[in-house]
Amino acid sequence: MLQNIRVVLVNTSHPGNIGATARAMKNMGLSELVLVDPRSFPSAEADARASGADDILAAARVVATLEEAIVGCSLVMGTSARDRHIPWPLLDPRECGVQAVEQAGQGGRVALVFGREYAGLTNEELQRCRFHVHIPADPAFSSLNLAAAVQVLTYEVRMAWLATQSLPTRPEKPEGKAEEGESVTADELELFYAHLESTLVEIGFLDPERPRYLMSRLRRLYGRSSIDRQEMNILRGILTETQATARGLPHKRRDK
Amino acid sequence: MLQNIRVVLVNTSHPGNIGATARAMKNMGLSELVLVDPRSFPSAEADARASGADDILAAARVVATLEEAIVGCSLVMGTSARDRHIPWPLLDPRECGVQAVEQAGQGGRVALVFGREYAGLTNEELQRCRFHVHIPADPAFSSLNLAAAVQVLTYEVRMAWLATQSLPTRPEKPEGKAEEGESVTADELELFYAHLESTLVEIGFLDPERPRYLMSRLRRLYGRSSIDRQEMNILRGILTETQATARGLPHKRRDK
Structure with missing residues (x-):
């Protein structure tokens, strides 16, 4: 271990x-x-x-x-x-x-x-x-x-x-945590932050000339959430759809 | 001592x-x-x-x-x-x-x-x-x-x-940041979820006819993050800007 x-x-x-x-x-x-x-x-x-x-x-x-x-x-x-x-x-x-x-x-x-x-x-x-x-x-x-x-x-x-090691019987994982997937890795999290940042610029919420502490605050928020892979896929999907909207592409209501 | x-x-x-x-x-x-x-x-x-x-x-x-x-x-x-x-x-x-x-x-x-x-x-x-x-x-x-x-x-x-000494083993939070640590209330969180849901519908990510477990998963994610008031303001601001983008309104890069 x-x-x-x-x-x-x-x-x-x-x-x-x-x-x-x-x-x-x-x-x-x-x-x-x-x-x-x-x-x-x-x-x-x-x-x-x-x-x-x-x-x-x-x-x-x-x-x-x-x-x-x-x-x-x-x-x-x-x-x-x-x-x-x-x-x-x-x-x-x-x-x-x-x-x-x-x-x-x-x-x-x-x-x-x-x-x-x-x-x-x-x-x-x-x-x-x-x-x-x-x-x-x-x-x-x-x-x-x-x-x-x-x-x-x-x-x-x-x-x-x-x-x-000295605990003879470790308690099992808390209930309800079983189906929660594995945590994403640091590099996957970085890709998410990059995607989030570019999306925020695209919708005009983040001014790259004056970023302030916006990304830091968002990193802090998502960083303490132990995002699992399924949740990451949802968040990335939202960003992709937001970008498509910003670019005037038609809605693609896929079978999610 | x-x-x-x-x-x-x-x-x-x-x-x-x-x-x-x-x-x-x-x-x-x-x-x-x-x-x-x-x-x-x-x-x-x-x-x-x-x-x-x-x-x-x-x-x-x-x-x-x-x-x-x-x-x-x-x-x-x-x-x-x-x-x-x-x-x-x-x-x-x-x-x-x-x-x-x-x-x-x-x-x-x-x-x-x-x-x-x-x-x-x-x-x-x-x-x-x-x-x-x-x-x-x-x-x-x-x-x-x-x-x-x-x-x-x-x-x-x-x-x-x-x-x-009952001294903390970690430094105290920096002063003057009081409002940052303050968690939002349950009703504020509900307003956020409602705003999130309507935005996801608007950008075409969430199909109200077939919502699946999407909102439950997002509630679980944000629910465990102890969102403070400042973060909530950021998240609500992103949603507002995303809706403006979806409605074809011009970017309003305000002084944030």
Whole structure:
């Protein structure tokens, strides 16, 4: 189950942090590391700090963008040290561990996303995350070392996982959830947002010159809904029909 | 209260770990560091890894033995990666955090003791500890980096402390956003569903003769999202604009 949970490091500057991340992951039983545009990798410094977690470094995938890193994930959580203008569903590390294990236990793939050493994740990157995770550090000295942050979150993932293992009889899924389909993945959600945005421009609701926080707010709304595949098909269908209407095409009342 | 909880590092080899320990401590609100016979201290490497926790390094006491380091402490807990021959009261990090905060809250002094990078604490040193603390790592790769172990235990101390302060482990919502969090009422939600339904009919997506389960599915989706008033205004605005488009009215790109 833990193999469904990946760690994503975005634009890491210090290769030592990549090595220390690999070590923390392996200590906590995780194995999938994805590096978004690291400054230096592979590197002797990363190898040294990995202290035996070389297999994780060797298997690490290097990609160019966060979007590539989270393909296939049904739950994406990103660490955030700062208060943002737009409030976002926020978890502490313990809740993050529980959510990750719950999702992974249902067969979903989970990404824990960590930002740059000095600047964290951008607002745009944070908007691709369903939850933001805040490590409750002393506000007077709140910036953790990158690998230390990875250690805290992966530790909480392991604690949550151990808790599920020691329960001899896990309760069944709540009733009425059975027919609800699997959650859509992060990349499917991105395609929906792109479709939504272009439709809103087309009907004149969204001014691309003055987008304000409209898309952020819509991302927040739909992001916390755990949209399943059937619902996604409905929403995409509505958008397609709205565009057809905007373009003056005849109604196609198909057998839905 | 947290000032009653000290971190003791025994015979540390790598000064970088001392610096990273200072940073982790300061992040978590601890301040008292005691070094038992470190190989190299002070050191430029420790300063670099402390990343601003210089005050903790500057105030660190260097002593010759563990006995000196734990003078005055009413509770001493030592980390142990290995199973020992002699069974000993064993805590996980969470229990360790709770015990430390409880003792410190009663005015007692607490020591969290960490051993050597490669060999941990000796049996003799472990026998000076009332509890042993085991970080539940993967048994196949169980040795954490020293500073990572400090991070985990000090994080749990902080979580336990925040709980006693009834302080949130997550930051409060930013001020001035009050109306954003306010959920809409059931009747407002009904007005939205009616508006949604008539719009879907108007764009030809919903056939009133054969509605199927479309509205039920959309109700389920939006119903579980706890829509706030601002989001509701956005959704209603999109519907209004979609209807205007369907009726061939000109786009009214108002100042939104």
